[in-house]
Structures are given as structure tokens and as C-alpha cells.
Amino acid sequence: MSFYDIYKKYKGLDFNQFILADLTVDEAEFLASLSLEAENNLEAMAIRAQDITLRNFGRTMQLYTPIYLSNYCENQCLYCGFNAANKIERKKLTLDEVKREAEFIAASGLKHVLILTGDSRSSSPLSYIKECVKVIKNYFSSISVEIYALSEEEYSELINAGVDGLTIYQEVYAEDIYAKMHPIGAKKDYSFRLDAPERGAKARMRNVNIGVLLGLNDWRKEVFFLGLHAKYLQDSYPDLEVGVSLPRIRPQAGNFNVPYEVTDRNIVQILVALRIFLPRLGIALSTRENPEFRNNLIPLGITRISAGSSTYVGGHTVKVSADRGVPQFEIADLRDVKEMKEFLEKKGYQPVLKDWMRI
């Protein structure tokens, strides 16, 4: 059994006609809550989502920031700034530079970081990532990775090195669109990517965060599969903290034209529908969205929010734009950790800088 069996069962589902014999009541309600018609009930759904979030997570918000280690990439994902075909300056941090980034971020008080690399096993092999983790763990109590898909054994190696969380997005569940978006490189392998979160769970990651890149396909379909995937992981690995992210495609190098529009109203619907469907789901919001929109989304179900982000390799310490190369995508919320903390406190939320430690 893999999530692929569930995907196959529903891939032909007519999302406009509710012939839902095989869905559970919760799943049917989830599908209905993603429908165009449900937009009329958005306020009622938001009220319910806020109540569920409060009871499950309280008036708290966990903060984290990304550290980009390398932008070398062997894939040609059409939507990504690190696309191997893009003629951009490639950079990979030395361990000294990693230390400098870690020191800089640690001074803000953050204890949770997400480390990222482009998809290149040859330029950023697992051994390199483990070396970086060894440096970074001196400064942070919890480290998550967002890197190329690994085997279960490799995820175990990362856990032994000090990693406790895995973020990996399927990007798009529709297999045909996935194939078009990922024409070259190891990421072409749909199934290996699809089962990566489960391999991380089997290796005993504490939390696994999945996502779809909103804009690559009809979001109603994609978010339906995202929700089912999260539920599948939650049901199969009950002690796993399952989370999702809601990344909406941002401008990046290569001028990719976004095929499907996802409006602010749509994002709100996605957020509250997911929260109602899976009350314990962690939901992360990145700096892809602008400050005002992020501020307004917070009470509706967000549990983790990034601050002081940079999507450049070494972007926390290398502030001179000429030396930074190209970002993975443009960020829209430039607030640093201090500003984000102040905002959260004003809004009646406790900023949580530490929510786990290596034991």
C-alpha cells in the first residue's frame, strides 16, 4: 500500500459531479468544502477553522527560517529559479559559510531552521548535507530538510545526524502535468517523489511536511489530493506530526507563465478547508505571500510561519545583491524575526521560537 493506490482510485473523479460513493463522510465534506459553491460559505468555514485551530494549537505561532545551502540542480523544473537550464551563478556554501549563516540566524533567537539545496546529488551529496547538519545543530534545537527525495535508509542517516523534520512537496499530483513540469533529472520519477514523505515517516522523522505548488493545476483537485495524502500519512503513522505548506508560485528566473490562477480568496478557502478536514494538521505559510495577506491568514489555521527569510544561497549573511546570485523565488514579506515577533505579539499570538530539541 502506498498513497499512489489512493491517488489512482480518485484520479478520474469528476470534481464537478458529486458521485462520491467511495469517499468517507469526512472526505466528501472536504471535497465539498473545496468546491466553487463553498465559496459562499467562506465566512462560516473561517469561523469554524479558527475555533479548531485555537483549541488545537492555542494562541501560538511557531517561527522558522530557511537556510539555502546550494543552488546546483540537475533537474529542469519549469517553474523553478534553480532550473539547471537557467544560466545563473551557481553557489554552494562552504562549512565556514554555513557556520556564519547559522550564527547570524541564531542571534535572532530562532531555534528551528529548514535547510534547502537544489536537486543535485553530485554537487550536494548526502555526505555534504550531513556535514552541514553537524555544523548547524550547534545553533538550533530542531532542523528540517527540504532536499531531493531520499531512500528510507538515507533519511535514517539524516536523523542520526540530527535532522528531525522533512519537507518535500509533490508540487503537482496530476501525473501528466507532473511529467510536463519535470522533463529532465531524477525528479522526473513521480512515484519515488510521491512516496518520499512515507519513507521519511518510516525512518521516524518527527514531522513531515508536504505540499503542492499552487498554480500548476486546478487547485481544487490538487488540494483534495494533498489533504488525502496528509490524512494517509496521519492514519498510517499516528505518532508523526503531519504538516502542509501552501506555496503559490512566485516570480523567479526563467519567466515561467503560471497556468492556473490561484486568488487570495482561493488560498483562504484552501486553508480553512484543510483545517476543518484535519484539525491537528500543521500548516506553514512562507514569505512567498505579502505581509498583509499573511497577517490576515494567521488566525484561520496557520501554525508555522517563516521570518527573516532569504531564498538566496547564503542570503542571510551575504547582503550585497551582486554577490548573491539568483533566488529560488522572489519573497514578498521582508520582515525579520524581530518585526514578526512584534507583529504576532500585537495580534495576540505568542511567537514560539523553540518547540523541540534533540533528546
Place this chain on the structure above:
Amino acid sequence: MEDLLEIGGKKIKSRLFLGTGKFSDYTLMKKALEVSETEIITVALRRVDLESKQDNILDYIPKKCTVMVNTSGARDADEAVRIARLAKMSGAGLWVKIEVIRDNKYLLPDNLETLKATEILAKEGFVVLPYMSPDISIARKMVECGAAAVMPLGSPIGSNRGLKTKELISIMIEEIKAPIIVDAGLGRPSDACACMELGCAAVLVNTAVAISKDPINMAKAFSEGVIAGRRAYLCKITQGFNAASPSSPLTGFLREEK
């Protein structure tokens, strides 16, 4: 005589224990803790940043209170034991609420793993209060292993659904030779009051206070609910009206036979 609860060598006046999660800020939390007059406060070690000079949650715990570290995040006995030892090494004391949860959907505890951790930590000298699903056999074993009290849930964590496990808790109060403290699920002061009327030694509350629109007054309301329930229990009202004593003995006439 003063009605005190004795646990781990401590004599405790307030039978309301409070949690520290989910509050919007520490200053507000501190005021709520103070107003409630609670003496036992549970803190998740996962949230404590021992290196932080500012915003350290432990700085917001009233001085007279005992910190009971909880092992939130532990997925098995081994992780719970490691968290408790880490807390001890960091100087957070020896009181530990064991929380082992392998179910992130309902947050229900794993009694078997909790029992294992109880045994190990009690032997190491910790004052162990295991959080559990109400189960009399496991509770007996926990007490045999050295649990200072047992903490069965009223309903799932954060659900605010009240004392849904009343029948089982009543049996535990009757049978278990250690304080029974209802932990989790109490949504209203009347829920806390009902626990105390029933004969619970104390209750532990967090979500209902922390996410209330007015945590300070809600903490006070819970404190008053606990006091009222305890007072009623001491007045032996728990039999209910059907079992009330008649003013003249029903079998008094038998004396006339002599």
C-alpha cells in the same frame, strides 16, 4: 484541620494544577497563574529554551510554585525518560508529568509506554505523575511502580468536552491507592467542580484557560470551581439525593422489640 493534598513530600493547598501551553503571552499567563493561586504548574520541556536570557518561560512561573516538567512530544517510553533526565540536568526539578502520545490525531496517551517510563523514572527518584487513559489495571501498576499520583483524562486534550470518562474515573477514585488527578478535556469551571465533587484529588487545566478571551478571570473561575467542588466533596454529598439519609432511621422500629 487544613485540607492539604500530599504528593511527593509536598503539602499542596490548591487542588488546581495549571498548564502553560497555548497562552498568547507569558505576562498574561503569569497573571493567570498568580490569580488562580495554583501551586503546581506543568511546563513542556520542548518549549523551554534554557539558553535564552529573555522570554524564558520559567521566568514567568510564580516563585512559590513547583514546576512539573512534562514530556510532551515523547513518542515512546525511551523518549519520555530522556526528556525527564534532560529536565533534571537543566535544573528544572524532579517533578515530571509523563506524557507519551503516539496518536497525533486524538492526542490520546499510550498507557503501556507511559507505564514503562513511570517505572524507570520513579526508580531514579523522580516524582512521577503519569498522564493516562483511565484504566484501572494500568493505574494500579503505575502506583505499584512508584507513581506519586495518576492523571487520567476527562476527554481528549484541548477538546474542552468535559468529564466524559466519569464512570471510569469514579471507579479509579474508589480503587486506586494514590491521588487521582483529572488531566485534559475540562472546558468549564463546572467540569472541574464536578471532578472535585466526585472525589478527585485535583484537576489539571490548560486549554480552557489559555484560549479563553479572558484567561485571568477564567483561571480564577476554575480555582473557585475547584474549591467549591472540593468543599462539597468533604460535605459528603456525592451519594446524590436518592441515597439521602432520612431524618429518622428507617429501621428504628426494630428497637421496640426488646
